[in-house]
Amino acid sequence: MKNSSTPAGLKCKKDVSPQPGAEADLLSSSRPDIISIKLIVVLLVFSFALFANTINQYFLLDDFEVLFSAKYNKLAGVLLGHDTVLEHKFFRPLPMFFTWVLYKLFGNTPPPYHILSIFLHAATAIAGANLVYLLHRNTRVAALFGILFVAFPNHAEVVNWPAITFTSWAALCCLLSLNLFAYFRLSGKYYLLILSLVFFLGGMLSKEDAFTLPAIMVIFDLYFSRVRKLEYPLPRQAGIYAVYGALLLIVILLTRVRMKLGAGYLTVEGEDLVSLYLSNVFALISDLIRMEARAWKYLVAPVSPEIPFSSYLISLVWLLALVSLGVLLWKRKIQFSSLLFSFLFISITTLPILGTFRVLALTHWIRFLYLPSVGGCYILSLILHGIDETTRRPVVRFTMIAAALAPVIILTKYYDHQWIEAQQENKGVVERVAVKLGTLPQFSRVYVEGLPWSQKEIPRIDYSFPGAAGLYFDREYLQGALFFLPANKVLALEREEYDDQQPWRYFHMAWEGDTKQATDPREITPHAHKKFVDEWDFSGIHRQFLGPVNGLIPVQTKSGSLPLFMVDGPWTLLWLSPVNPVRPVQYVTLEMMLSGKRGGMDICRLFWISEDDREISGGKSIGFFAEADGKFHTYKIPLYKNGLTLTHPRMVRLAVRPSQQVGSVFCIKKITVESY
Known part of the structure; x- marks a missing residue:
């Protein structure tokens, strides 16, 4: 094993001090291999x-x-x-x-x-x-x-x-x-x-x-x-x-x-x-x-x-x-x-x-x-x-290094100031809103509009408001909402631990960015909790609503049998049943069969379109795992977990991407839509 002290990357004076060898102690040299x-x-x-x-x-x-x-x-x-x-x-x-x-x-x-x-x-x-x-x-x-x-x-x-x-x-x-x-x-x-x-x-x-x-x-x-x-x-x-x-x-x-x-x-x-x-x-x-x-x-x-x-x-x-x-x-x-x-x-x-x-x-x-x-x-x-x-003149050397480092430090402090401004704004939002929240009873759902999202590519608070409120109060049942909730169209967003016997009360607030103040909580009445169920059985007349696109090929089957499709591309899509836009969707249940060459689990994706935007996009979808074993399985997808009822409550139609594996076979038997 050889060892030398000749540095690479720059030209330096030769170092005559001994270097540590493979068996030598690392710090035994007069110049240790560690910074001072x-x-x-x-x-x-x-x-x-x-x-x-x-x-x-x-x-x-x-x-x-x-x-x-x-x-x-x-x-x-x-x-x-x-x-x-x-x-x-x-x-x-x-x-x-x-x-x-x-x-x-x-x-x-x-x-x-x-x-x-x-x-x-x-x-x-x-x-x-x-x-x-x-x-x-x-x-x-x-x-x-x-x-x-x-x-x-x-x-x-x-x-x-x-x-x-x-x-x-x-x-x-x-x-x-x-x-x-x-x-x-x-x-x-x-x-x-x-x-x-x-x-x-x-x-x-x-x-x-x-x-x-x-x-x-x-x-x-x-x-x-x-x-x-x-x-x-x-x-x-x-x-x-x-x-x-x-x-x-x-x-x-x-x-x-x-x-x-x-x-x-x-x-x-x-x-x-x-x-x-x-x-x-x-x-x-x-x-x-x-x-x-x-x-x-x-x-x-x-x-x-x-x-x-x-x-x-x-x-x-x-x-x-x-x-x-x-x-x-x-x-x-x-x-x-x-x-x-x-x-x-x-x-x-x-x-x-x-x-x-x-x-x-x-x-x-x-x-x-x-x-x-x-x-x-x-x-x-x-x-x-x-x-x-x-150069060998110390003053010139120091000046040159300082001239190079000064813009770096100035720019860093300029960016640092921008982040501090964002943090101070967040502090004002949380503290002023928290003062109002402190007067509310237990088991309250609070919806706050106008929370800042980002500025100059610096994140503010937005969807993390529930977490911020939860830090201020030791109340797990205090729930915040997103800034884009319409002022007069509040929906009951249920959770896994929801109990119908609990005396839930609903309040609405708004953060006013111009005045940097929060409005007083105003008690509101959400939509009724009556359940609406729409069921579509595709073994009969409802199969007319199915619309395969983007390489999803219909497979010829016997008359009266379930519709069968083959995936022939990564962007396949099957249009499903229409949805009543008046009632916000809570659950979508799919009874379907997926058969893939690899078997095991595959990833499906459920899309929706609203009255405002009729184009399919990933921002309005939710993925779920499906068994690709050629057998029928039922999948209940809780759309409210994605904040769906807040972002796009007026859905008009659903679609599913069964798989991205070319050659997979897909069959949809029934779909059930549960609304609030």
Whole structure:
């Protein structure tokens, strides 16, 4: 095994101090393979100083959902991913556990959650700076990386939004895992490899970004081995990589297959992205290219579109970066291998964004760029260090670095101010509405109009109002509603624990955005609870209402038998019975048969159209699992769980997408519509 101290990525003076070998103690060298305590303290102090005004701020959208979950959840439920805002979509017990602990200790007092958020951000910067130091053995480069990462503007969402700490938890665990893997390479001590795997597991239990770590590990190991002149037998390397891959596979099997979690958001049309990309390679390639281009754009120049001449500013920053990089490469102040490593790191870590790109896209500060920004800050720190080395006069060097960092810090504080404004507005909404709610009796249903949704791409409160109200009052039966509820058309939205004997009372309020005040609660009478049932049997005359479209092919059967259809495309649809728009739908029961080549479970989707909008869209649909075993089964779909009776109460027709598996056979026997 060989070892050398020659750094890569920049040109430095030769280090004559001995380097730790494979069997040497990591800290036995006169220059230890770890950043100094002074730099750690500097980065911690800088982080808390930069975001000091964030500590005492309020909460935003998902914060209320997460804290409400922590309030009523038990430890076992937290660890199993039950009863959280992310349930049935993601499995992230590690950050939820720490949120649960903080709630048990401090309740809904904001500072502890913001302190944790800032601390995780600082710890991520420190772990990244130490990784850079391991690569270059240069404190100045590590310090530049740490300061850049702490102050980089596209981290505003992660730092200011406590519910998004799963992003910083995942990034921190990934970087700690890489650090420990590097130490394992230097020392050969297997307990470091085990610790690296533990942090890898922690990252995967925090956010799906960590799933890319095995691929990152390979390119990092190749780069690190080249930098430190380390040589290892190929079978040994492959065996170690396989351990990380096996751990990843186990987690995927347990959290995705066993728990039936998704691999991303649904598109606007209601299509799951996995099915979309498997059936449309062109869409996959197109989205990948657009996603990578957008990511690189904001990783180098995170300028908000609302800033005047933002496109010109982004172009200017990119031009300066490319010219500086070209000059430094020509002068051999930066090596091409460093640039290649940064490019591959960013390309790999942005891959999980594909699961959200069609829905959430990418903005200048979105959380999905947090881990990829490690690669962006790395190459920017090398550029700054290369510029710094072009002159030997201390005053000029300091001025050049300050001139480069000043716009970064100013832009970060500008974004920080926008998030603080949103938090203060939320605090006013909750406190002023809560004063009114405090006068209401137990078992009250309160409907509040006009709650702010978002502004300048910053979420406010909107649908999380019930959670916010639940934090203010220890009353599980106090229920809020969404801002779009019509003022004079209130519906009784029932819940699983509803008891007809309870003396429910209904109230209506409104938040007036102009005056920043809440109106007094006004008692109202909802629609009667009398049940209306419409039943459609498609074995007889009602089959005339069925309308197969988009590749759903009718199959010829004997006269009088049930209608049979074959799926011949991913966007098939079967129009069902009309619905009385006067009565809001509560349940839809389907008696149907589905037979697929693979058998097992398949995903069906029930759509509806309203009087206002006659087009099918994913926003007006709900998915459900169905047995694809060729037998008839009954599925009762509670539409009110999706807030359906509030968003589109006047439905006129239903439709079903039976399957996206070509060749599946579908038969509908009966449909029952229950209304309030």
